[in-house]
Amino acid sequence: MSVLTINEELFIGSGGHQATYIHPIDPRKCIKIPHTQNDGDIRKEMRYRRICASKLEKSRLITEFFGTVDTNLGLGYVFERVFDYNGQTSLDMKKFLSKNRSPDTKTLQRLWTILLNFKSDFLREKIAIVDADIENFMVQEPSPNVFRVRIVDNIGTPVLIPLIYWFEFAAEWKSKRYWNKIVAWMAENYPEIVPIEFAEQLEAK
Numbered sequence: 001m002s003v004l005t006i007n008e009e010l011f012i013g014s015g016g017h018q019a020t021y022i023h024p025i026d027p028r029k030c031i032k033i034p035h036t037q038n039d040g041d042i043r044k045e046m047r048y049r050r051i052c053a054s055k056l057e058k059s060r061l062i063t064e065f066f067g068t069v070d071t072n073l074g075l076g077y078v079f080e081r082v083f084d085y086n087g088q089t090s091l092d093m094k095k096f097l098s099k100n101r102s103p104d105t106k107t108l109q110r111l112w113t114i115l116l117n118f119k120s121d122f123l124r125e126k127i128a129i130v131d132a133d134i135e136n137f138m139v140q141e142p143s144p145n146v147f148r149v150r151i152v153d154n155i156g157t158p159v160l161i162p163l164i165y166w167f168e169f170a171a172e173w174k175s176k177r178y179w180n181k182i183v184a185w186m187a188e189n190y191p192e193i194v195p196i197e198f199a200e201q202l203e204a205k
């Protein structure tokens, strides 16, 4: 069986669970290599993608999954890579907001539109996420000044009986709770971008 060779030049980023690389043959894809075999987060995500396949395949937020490959670094999980019109890997939401620490009026308007669109996608799709860590969201710019938020990590639920996978009302309740956690976190950490008045508008009622 053939083994894909990944080198450090392809490295994108790494968190607590996996390292992400650009796919050596197809730059529209990325490969994630878990730090440990049988990682709980990967199992959780794969169960979610299996049980909610038809919903997640239609999602605007969730990246496509293409299966596993053998690599020189071990078993890799192949996903759609989130990148901008210029070919660069998109920024995660934390870096994106940090880049705009003191926005002028026009930039602020643009940021608010991105966040309001993210809100409507998130509440419509009712994606299950495990925490409000905004580093797992990426802000994609598919063409100049067109922005779209994507969710790349930490989806699913670790609970034994995942009611939110089976019942839409449970998914809705949970997604609103998580959305409001995200809003509260941004209001606290980026008050110049999400001031109280805008936070109230952004909250899920």
Ligand SMILES: Nc1ncnc2c1ncn2[C@@H]1O[C@H](COP(=O)(O)OP(=O)(O)O)[C@@H](O)[C@H]1O
Residues within 6 Å of the ligand: 012, 013, 014, 015, 016, 017, 018, 019, 020, 030, 032, 041, 063, 079, 080, 081, 082, 083, 089, 090, 092, 135, 136, 152, 153, 154
């Ligand atoms: N689909 C993707 N496209 C482009 N970059 C990605 C993608 N998924 C993750 N990344 C980058 O790799 C980093 C680590 O990946 P992530 O899946 O969040 O791993 P961890 O579970 O260790 O947090 C992310 O913070 C992000 O910058």
Ligand SMILES: [Mg+2]
Residues within 6 Å of the ligand: 015, 016, 135, 136, 153, 154
């Ligand atoms: Mg992560």
